[in-house]
Amino acid sequence: KNEVEQSPQNLTAQEGEFITINCSYSVGISALHWLQQHPGGGIVSLFMLSSGKKKHGRLIATINIQEKHSSLHITASHPRDSAVYICAVYNTDKLIFGTGTRLQVFP
Amino acid sequence: NAGVTQTPKFQVLKTGQSMTLQCAQDMNHNSMYWYRQDPGMGLRLIYYSASEGTTDKGEVPNGYNVSRLNKREFSLRLESAAPSQTSVYFCASNRQGIISDTQYFGPGTRLTVL
Helix, strand or coil: CCCEEEECCEEEEECCCCEEEEEEECCCCCEEEEEEECCCCCEEEEEEECCEEEEECCEEEEEECCCCEEEEEECCCCHHHCEEEEEEEEECCEEEECCCEEEEEEC | CCCEEEECCEEEECCCCCEEEEEEECCCCCEEEEEEECCCCCCEEEEEECCCCCCEECCCCCCEEEEECCCCEEEEEECCCCHHHCEEEEEEEECCCCCCCCCEECCCEEEEEC
8 A cells, every 4th residue: 555645546627616636644744745747747846734724826735634634625727727736745754755646627 | 047957858768878867956955856757656766865965865776876966966877777767757956855845846857768
């Protein structure tokens, strides 16, 4: 079993829909990182959080340390949100990555 | 600021050939990393350099060597390429090391070994 599991693996949505991507982990962590990988391959950091909730524009990330779970929400989704979203956890001295959730948003 | 740059963007090698992937950052970051990304798997750490003058193995170091040339540059060398090293390679950097700080990624190098 992977130490970081993301669900779903693939997600399609219509423009305007509310999107939720989940990340569960089985190790102790000091922080969790959400990243976005564009169709061209570039990787961009979205959030780093260790508790509670963070919001940036239409993106919201939450984390529940007790339940070892984080969610990434996208409100009013848009085709430009189409990308792979990657969850990564900081465990002692290393970063462990999930395999990503591929999101496609159609007009 | 260019951020993190990588060269080349694409490369095709024959088995047994050698090559060096270059990475540079202009953000005055202390720590730099090399990852590989394979289909169906998360990014995996090959080597990292916590600070200028130090390098350490990551999760999958076999078949690779690294050099932290100075604070800006961190290169990854394949001495004798194998088909199993076909992958997309990402360089990343941050201020203070893996714990506690956001990593900034380069655009990636797509390597194919025939």
